[in-house]
Amino acid sequence: MNPAQELAHAELITDVESLLAGCHRWASADSDWPPLAKGKRLLAQMLTQVTTLRARWESPLVVATFGGTGVGKSSLVNALLGEELALSGKERPTTRQPTLLAHTSTELESTGFPLESVRVVRSAADVLRDFVLLDCPDPDSDDGGRSDSNLERLRTLLPWCDVLLYVSTQQKYRSARVVKEIEGIRAGCQLFFIQTHADRDSDIRDDWRLQLPTELQSEPMFLVDTQQALDDSRRGFAVKGEFRRLKELLEARLAHGQRLRIRNSNLLDKLVSVTGRCHELILAGSSGLELLKGQVASQQQAALDLVIKQATSELTGHRRLWEQRSLAATLDRWGLTPFSIALRAYFSQATLFASWVLWRARNPVQLAVAGAVQGANWLGQRAQSRQEEDSMGRIALLAPPRAAWERDRLILNSFLREAGFQLDLNQLSERFRAETVPALEQNVLQELEQLVDRAIERVGERQSGFVTRWMYEIPLTAYLLFIGWRVGQNFFVDTLIYGEPFLSTSFYIPAVGFLIALAVLLVAAFTRQLRRRISHEALVVASQLAQMKAVTGWFPQIEAMLQSVEEDIVSLQQLRRQIEDARHALRHAVSDQPMRATVAPEHA
DSSP, X not given: OOHHHHHHHHXXXXXXXXXXXXXXXXXXXXOSSHHHHHHHHHHXXXXXXXXXXXXXXXXXXXXXXXXXXXXXXXXXXXXXXXXOOSOOOSSSSOOSSOEEEEETTOOGGGGTOOGGGSEEEEEOOGGGGSEEEEEOOOTTOOOTTOTTSHHHHHHHHGGGOSEEEEEEOTTTTTOHHHHHHHHHHOTTSEEEEEEOOTTTSOOOHHHHHHHSOGGGTTSOEEEOOHHHHHHHHHTTOBOOHHHHHHHHHHHHHTSGGGHHHHHHHHHHHHHHHHHHHHHHHHHHTHHHHHHHHHHHHHHHHHHHHXXXXXXXXXXXXXXXXXXXXXXXXXXXHHXXXXXXXXXXXXXXXXXXXXXXXXXHOOSHHHHHHHHHHHHHHHHHHHHHHHHHHHHHHHHHHOOOOHHHHHHHHXXXXXXXXXXXXXXXXXXXXXXXXXXXXXHHHHHHHHHHXXXXXXXXXXXXXXXXXXXXXXXXXXXXXXXXXXXXXXXXIIIIIIITTTOOOOOOHHHHHHHHXXXXXXXXXXXXXXXXXXXXXXXXXXXXXXXXXXXXXXXXXXXXXXXXXXXXXXHHXXXXXXXXXXXXXXXXXXXXXXXXXXXXXXXXXXXX
């Protein structure tokens, strides 16, 4: 490999390590949903095999021949080696005992292969320097279902194989049993499809592709005459035709430098297969999960509506306190003006009256009455403050009616069972109420107080805006200026210059009465606008409170569980895409390796 290919290969290996770490994280996280839990167990079980695979990471590749009875697997092995080492013949099935063919210098112990279950044959053939060949049993022979049947031997050996040479003929390529076995092992192996008996059979490769699973239809296929290739090798001639192309491709793809690529590619194949199975499990249970999500969303919306209704009712039920606090925030920005004085007087009637009574008191009895009035006013304010605090506490609790809670719990339990969850919702909810609700209420109460403070600040800011302010100030100020101008004109001009009499009570009484009426009208209009804004802000506060995650549902532990399931599903989908991209890149890197040039002259 050139330096660029080396760098690309190193990056791919790094990507594989990163994907394995992501798979470990996903599989190690617990899940309450059975399909996800089963998928995590499958992936965790597969990942435990990675250590075994890594132990033989640098050992020679195991290349196995695979196919039905009499398709010429042993003949293909002999042709690849150039000598007759694997048993072949007309008796079927010939390959009852698997044969492992290795180079004389290969240490088979490093492969981890179960050598006790095969017949080992050594050879000095150059082709065996980079890999070992396994002549597999026939999967379609009838052994009466014995535990030592060919099919069972085959299934025991195939997990150790890195590359499969799938061999078939015109008569055998539609074998249902063979196709079934190849579907079960295609993940985790490099595949080459070889049609033998080229000397007497028609080319069935196009139709063969149609019989294979879609993902295997792009794999290379060869039509070879194994007997002719073996005869050419024995006579010292170079092999030719499709067999030559097959041999060169195997020597290029299975070279020593390709071991890590192939085994990483096989590993990614297995990851794709397992994550695909996890996806199938999720799809199988998705209908029940979607119904549960819909029910939770419905109950969540009902809880939101109830929260808004309860919170709005509680908040607007103490409008007087909101008015006083909002007016204080408004007057702090307003300053001392005629209309602000009228507002202060209107909202301090009780205090002003008590002060007037105290000022007018002439004996101990009147003083006692004034003190009682002032004390009653103070006690009333304290009672209102306590009611507001109790109201805040009720809003923070936001507990649903017991009957509604029990009804929704029973409905949700049935949806949980339909989705496959094995949970005791009653026990979960009671534990949530006992352990989480107290701290949750305190957090909600603190947040609620902050929301109310911000709402009052917003009301004060809007009520003291320039337009609002002068809409009320101009009429009252203009009238006061008119009265002042009229009194001044009478005193300084009419009386002193023209000798007319001073204005009588017939002027002052109506003027004061109209002033009071105008002030009351303006204060009433201001108060009405203030109350509308307070009602609007109360609804805003209730909506903000309802949107808080802590109070969006009556069963927040179920919502959290569904959120966790959704995150796991999304993580699995991302892992699948990353694994498939890495597999495609790695397979592309393997398939792009150039074939070695054949130096021996081709026999004419």
